[in-house]
Amino acid sequence: MDFADIGKLLVDGKNLGGLAQRIYFGLWNDVQTWPVDPATPLTLDALGTATGELVMKEGKRMFELYTTEDAAKLDINVIGEEGGKGYEYLLHIFAPGLHKKLLGFMNATKNEDLVLIAQDSAGQFYLLGCEIRSAKFQASDASGTGSTTDGRRGLGMTFAYRTHSLYTYTGSIPLTAAVPTP
Amino acid sequence: MIWTDYFNLIKVLPGRIVTPRFGSLDFGDPSLPVEKIRALFEDGFPYLELTPLGKEALYPLSEPMDPGQRIEPEQLKPAKTTLKRKA
Numbered sequence: 234m235d236f237a238d239i240g241k242l243l244v245d246g247k248n249l250g251g252l253a254q255r256i257y258f259g260l261w262n263d264v265q266t267w268p269v270d271p272a273t274p275l276t277l278d279a280l281g282t283a284t285g286e287l288v289m290k291e292g293k294r295m296f297e298l299y300t301t302e303d304a305a306k307l308d309i310n311v312i313g314e315e316g317g318k319g320y321e322y323l324l325h326i327f328a329p330g331l332h333k334k335l336l337g338f339m340n341a342t343k344n345e346d347l348v349l350i351a352q353d354s355a356g357q358f359y360l361l362g363c364e365i366r367s368a369k370f371q372a373s374d375a376s377g378t379g380s381t382t383d384g385r386r387g388l389g390m391t392f393a394y395r396t397h398s399l400y401t402y403t404g405s406i407p408l409t410a411a412v413p414t415p
Numbered sequence: 416m417i418w419t420d421y422f423n424l425i426k427v428l429p430g431r432i433v434t435p436r437f438g439s440l441d442f443g444d445p446s447l448p449v450e451k452i453r454a455l456f457e458d459g460f461p462y463l464e465l466t467p468l469g470k471e472a473l474y475p476l477s478e479p480m481d482p483g484q485r486i487e488p489e490q491l492k493p494a495k496t497t498l499k500r501k502a
Binding site for chain 2: 412
């Protein structure tokens, strides 16, 4: 793999912060095949891109969750000791309201192995989860009814995923159930 | 002609798929633009396969397509069109 000069690299000058107002979630065990590490990346671009598609098991699909604008972010933290460094994604979202469907989602995911996909404002996707490691519900912040009438009801959620490498995900996200290939 | 004349949706039920290139598309909608579906197919989108009519109309002089095979412009042939004769 060859190094390369790295310039400003803002495509069309675009660099708006924040995330898209939809994140995608599913059960880690419902994934049939995962994108993989680039096999023999020859460029830095290739080294930053996962290879392949997220494919779900028969009858399974990914789902969509609305998140409030300017209330979601994806943090990327470096973890590990010297010689053992990796990364941790922390996906923070805020789902407005306390609808029973949201409460049910919190109940179902609090101890579950998950797969999540977030999209940033530049249109880039990030996959939280891989064949050997799931994303997990980690914490809840700013959740509840709020204390003032100019506050808001809702659920703040943080999901964590640890990985050895950072990749963009360039595949598709099936929001419809997989069927057997004839 | 609609896109389902040229392509079959495979491996999933008709419904929404978020595509890297065009965002969320509802593959249960027969009115999706053929050129958009074709572009996905040529990108290697895993949920499309050519129908015999699709091969004849969109890639008439090409070998059987492998999804993801990049088509060079000189290989593309326009679909056959019927010219109306003047009375």
